[in-house]
Amino acid sequence: MTAITYTVRYRLVQFGQSLVVTNRGGAWIRGEISPEGAVESGVLSRDWPCAAGVQTPEILPWGARPGKRGGRGTMSTPIEVATAVKVAAPKAPAAPKDEITLIANKWKNKRGSLIMALHDLQSRVGYVPRESAMRLGHEMDVPLARIYEVVTFYNYFKLEAPGKYVISVCLGTACHIKGSAELLAGMEKELKVREGQSTPDKEYHLQAVRCLGCCGLAPLVSVNGKVYAKLKTNESHHVIERIQIDKPMAEADHESLAE
Amino acid sequence: MKPEELEVKAAAELAKQQAFDVRLFTCSSRGCQSSEALGVIAGLKAELKARQLESRVQVNGSGCMGLCSKGPLVRMTSKTQKDILFSEIKPEMAAMVVEQVVVPVLEGKTIEKPGGDLEHHTLDLNDPFFAMQVYSVLENNGKIDPEKLDDYIARDGYKALRKALTMSAEDICKEMLASGLRGRGGAGFPTGLKWDLTRKVQSDVKYIICNGDEGDPGAFMDGSVLEGDPHAVIEGMLIAARAMNATQGVFYIRAEYPLAVERVEKALRQARVAGLAGKNVMDSGWAFDFEIRLGAGAFVCGEETALIASIEGKRGTPRPRPPFPAVKGLWDQPSCINNVETLANVPIILLKGAPWFASRGTEKSKGTKLFALTGKSKNNGLVEVPMGMTLRDVIEKIGGGTDSGLKIKAIQTGGPSGGMIPEHQFDTPVSYENLQQLGSMMGSGGMIVIDEHDSVVELAQFYLDFCVDESCGKCAPCRIGGTQMLHLLNKIVAGTGTAEDIKTIRKVAKAMQKASLCALGQTAPNPTLSALRHFEHEFTERLLPVATPKA
Ligand SMILES: Cc1cc2nc3c(=O)[nH]c(=O)nc-3n(C[C@H](O)[C@H](O)[C@H](O)COP(=O)(O)O)c2cc1C
Ligand code: SF4
Ligand code: FES
Ligand code: FES
Numbered sequence: 001m002t003a004i005t006y007t008v009r010y011r012l013v014q015f016g017q018s019l020v021v022t023n024r025g026g027a028w029i030r031g032e033i034s035p036e037g038a039v040e041s042g043v044l045s046r047d048w049p050c051a052a053g054v055q056t057p058e059i060l061p062w063g064a065r066p067g068k069r070g071g072r073g074t075m076s077t078p079i080e081v082a083t084a085v086k087v088a089a090p091k092a093p094a095a096p097k098d099e100i101t102l103i104a105n106k107w108k109n110k111r112g113s114l115i116m117a118l119h120d121l122q123s124r125v126g127y128v129p130r131e132s133a134m135r136l137g138h139e140m141d142v143p144l145a146r147i148y149e150v151v152t153f154y155n156y157f158k159l160e161a162p163g164k165y166v167i168s169v170c171l172g173t174a175c176h177i178k179g180s181a182e183l184l185a186g187m188e189k190e191l192k193v194r195e196g197q198s199t200p201d202k203e204y205h206l207q208a209v210r211c212l213g214c215c216g217l218a219p220l221v222s223v224n225g226k227v228y229a230k231l232k233t234n235e236s237h238h239v240i241e242r243i244q245i246d247k248p249m250a251e252a253d254h255e256s257l258a259e
Numbered sequence: 260m261k262p263e264e265l266e267v268k269a270a271a272e273l274a275k276q277q278a279f280d281v282r283l284f285t286c287s288s289r290g291c292q293s294s295e296a297l298g299v300i301a302g303l304k305a306e307l308k309a310r311q312l313e314s315r316v317q318v319n320g321s322g323c324m325g326l327c328s329k330g331p332l333v334r335m336t337s338k339t340q341k342d343i344l345f346s347e348i349k350p351e352m353a354a355m356v357v358e359q360v361v362v363p364v365l366e367g368k369t370i371e372k373p374g375g376d377l378e379h380h381t382l383d384l385n386d387p388f389f390a391m392q393v394y395s396v397l398e399n400n401g402k403i404d405p406e407k408l409d410d411y412i413a414r415d416g417y418k419a420l421r422k423a424l425t426m427s428a429e430d431i432c433k434e435m436l437a438s439g440l441r442g443r444g445g446a447g448f449p450t451g452l453k454w455d456l457t458r459k460v461q462s463d464v465k466y467i468i469c470n471g472d473e474g475d476p477g478a479f480m481d482g483s484v485l486e487g488d489p490h491a492v493i494e495g496m497l498i499a500a501r502a503m504n505a506t507q508g509v510f511y512i513r514a515e516y517p518l519a520v521e522r523v524e525k526a527l528r529q530a531r532v533a534g535l536a537g538k539n540v541m542d543s544g545w546a547f548d549f550e551i552r553l554g555a556g557a558f559v560c561g562e563e564t565a566l567i568a569s570i571e572g573k574r575g576t577p578r579p580r581p582p583f584p585a586v587k588g589l590w591d592q593p594s595c596i597n598n599v600e601t602l603a604n605v606p607i608i609l610l611k612g613a614p615w616f617a618s619r620g621t622e623k624s625k626g627t628k629l630f631a632l633t634g635k636s637k638n639n640g641l642v643e644v645p646m647g648m649t650l651r652d653v654i655e656k657i658g659g660g661t662d663s664g665l666k667i668k669a670i671q672t673g674g675p676s677g678g679m680i681p682e683h684q685f686d687t688p689v690s691y692e693n694l695q696q697l698g699s700m701m702g703s704g705g706m707i708v709i710d711e712h713d714s715v716v717e718l719a720q721f722y723l724d725f726c727v728d729e730s731c732g733k734c735a736p737c738r739i740g741g742t743q744m745l746h747l748l749n750k751i752v753a754g755t756g757t758a759e760d761i762k763t764i765r766k767v768a769k770a771m772q773k774a775s776l777c778a779l780g781q782t783a784p785n786p787t788l789s790a791l792r793h794f795e796h797e798f799t800e801r802l803l804p805v806a807t808p809k810a
Contacts, residue, residue: 110550111590112572119514119553153574153731154555156514173477173674173707174633176721209556210725211476213483213516214290215631216327216639225517227293230328 104139127158162205163198172211179233186236287320291330302353322400322487328639419606431502438613439625444598474558475674478705481599485519489526495602558729577777620646624690673702676782678789726783737780
């Protein structure tokens with residue numbers, strides 16, 4: 001993805017103990033958190049990914065309105081928060097070996113827990129890499145063939161590395177009736193990939209899923225777990241734009257979790 | 260926890276709640292979370308903190324309040340006035356809600372209907388959508404914080420379990436049988452009978468399994484119950500365990516519902532800490548604990564024997580029955596599988612009594628039923644209606660007709676195993692028998708409304724495509740028959756089908772219904788058959804024009 005330069009103004013919202021930034025979301029916090037404190041303790045600090053080449057976050061006074069949206073590639077809408085917390089960070093490229101041992105140890109003494117172990121592995125890495133599966137099998141004393149048998153049966157498991165951002169277009173009945181097929185076709189055109197494929201730069205992976213359980217808000221798309229709901233079927237372009245706005249926050253979130 | 264401590268806990272929690280003048284509940288279920296409900300909660304808290312009203316106003320999350328399409332919903336309850344339900348509240352509107360409604364109410368004013376900017380963000384609680392529903396399973400949704408055990412206890416939670424601990428297994432089964440509760444997962448088998456069958460099998464190890472796979476795409480009732488009131492399902496399972504002397508509980512939840520998994524995990528932890536599950540349940544000396552297993556995106560795993568295979572860590576393929584799971588289930592031990600909604604009904608029945616429960620509904624279908632009302636319906640969301648209410652009332656009054664104003668053509672119930680019900684049959688009361696008679700079925704509770712612009716042929720194609728995709732491939736009638744049928748249906752949709760194809764579809768369908776190993780294959784032809792039954796002209800209109808011989 002091309003880098004987006006942000007000329008951003010932030011709003012701060014408190015989530016539990018941590019601070020987050022918002023554009024559409026989030027009430028203003030009145031004076032109870034000092035700007036310095038916020039910048040110090042929140043995700044805004046230091047190497048915040050989108051802070052590159054951008055001014056220090058500016059804390060708007062109560063009641064002020066954020067700036068208008070700039071041209072393509074320049075967003076002056078501050079970044080989303082409530083969202084940000086939910087757009088999961090991109091997955092790590094591969095699970096370190098000791099992590100597989102951890103997963104194996106957690107499950108190996110429980111009967112029939114192979115699927116659970118695979119869930120743990122995929123949620124860590126984003127897919128089930130062959131090498132990791134072999135190691136897991138070795139440590140859990142399960143033949144690779146059994147793992148393969150299971151992984152290929154269940155749609156949820158992926159055998160190849162997906163793009164960093166997995167875009168799931170819901171094709172469940174409620175979404176289908178509301179025209180999700182058109183939405184998917186638009187996404188395919190927009191990203192220039194087919195359903196089930198990743199973009200060549202491995203940034204996005206497009207997939208169709210069946211029902212995410214928010215059917216009342218059909219049609220919808222989820223990106224690394226964050227749902228974009230009540231879409232219009234011709235809005236694919238808009239969806240991708242919104243994902244791009246939310247993306248840096250996802251990485252910021254990742255960073256703050258790592259702390 | 261000792262049995263008598265329930266009252267103490269409940270009283271303490273109620274006193275705590277009473278101390279607040281106003282309580283706000285923001286739906287924090289999956290639907291509303293996707294519309295930034297967490298931002299709303301944060302915003303409300305921040306604003307109240309800034310105004311130093313935290314001691315007078317309580318901010319809570321809550322389960323789904325039904326009208327998901329208008330989320331996030333915020334319910335305000337106060338000691339001094341009627342509830343107000345706000346809709347489509349964005350985080351930046353939180354301050355407005357506090358300023359324009361909460362503060363005046365705290366000052367002693369009565370607000371009938373908020374004005375100004377909030378006027379269009381207030382729902383009328385007298386609207387048929389709310390007024391005509393009968394809340395029983397959903398009674399707690401919107402009124403408790405699903406993440407707080409004490410909230411559940413304050414609303415009579417775990418009292419049914421306490422009662423069950425004083426009853427014999429046989430008596431619990433009898434009570435269930437008398438209530439007339441039938442399985443909400445699809446087939447509608449009497450729950451009391453199923454429990455009694457499992458109870459009678461002698462074994463040292465027995466499992467009770469909660470089926471939270473909810474594979475029907477377009478249905479989200481079970482997920483909503485798990486997210487909104489997890490303790491009710493846990494309590495239901497504990498009671499079920501007592502009724503059949505089960506030794507272990509297993510939750511099987513689909514992986515696509517991470518929030519439901521999280522809430523159940525949290526609730527289980529709370530229950531263990533409080534001594535309501537684990538080594539010594541309510542100080543009775545009885546030990547019972549749970550495990551959670553995740554599905555992995557296979558519809559067929561909702562089928563009992565496939566579900567068991569999946570819990571065992573294998574491919575989820577069904578096996579022939581008998582032996583039934585009640586005799587030989589998980590790890591070859593007797594097992595009972597119940598649907599989420601079925602289990603959520605259990606504590607209510609035990610607490611309020613079988614006659615109370617049986618007083619609602621029709622002769623053979625008792626109680627209430629949850630539906631996920633979606634599609635072209637004006638009101639989209641989760642609804643609970645008493646059995647016996649007519650479909651018309653559900654669709655036109657509660658659902659409010661269509662959004663577009665177009666005429667409703669039909670509804671589809673029962674998902675990929677169900678069928679379409681045309682508009683002229685909407686005066687039928689909801690019951691297991693009636694829906695079956697109309698060529699559909701209750702299913703788990705998906706109810707999809709289609710209007711006159713939607714094609715039933717394409718909807719039938721959609722469902723069949725789903726079943727073919729989800730077929731496990733173990734038996735030929737389903738694997739080959741489904742593919743053949745879909746092929747013919749595709750032809751018709753493409754406009755190259757012939758009258759002969761329709762005949763063949765009917766023939767293949769019959770073979771699948773008769774010869775498939777599990778209910779997936781047996782019921783896969785249903786949507787197509789019911790579409791043919793009620794809307795054959797839509798199929799024939801799409802056939803290749805028959806060449807008329809030249810004169
Ligand atoms: C293909 C297929 C899918 C099913 N999916 C579900 C499901 O998602 N949830 C469910 O509770 N029951 C489902 N069932 C029904 C279950 O097999 C079983 O009948 C039910 O869980 C029993 O619980 P109950 O007696 O409480 O209804 C499915 C059945 C079939 C054949
Ligand atoms: S009917 Fe279909 S899903 Fe069921 S066992 Fe046969 S092939 Fe598998
Ligand atoms: S059908 Fe799309 S969320 Fe359920
Ligand atoms: S999810 Fe919030 S009202 Fe249904």
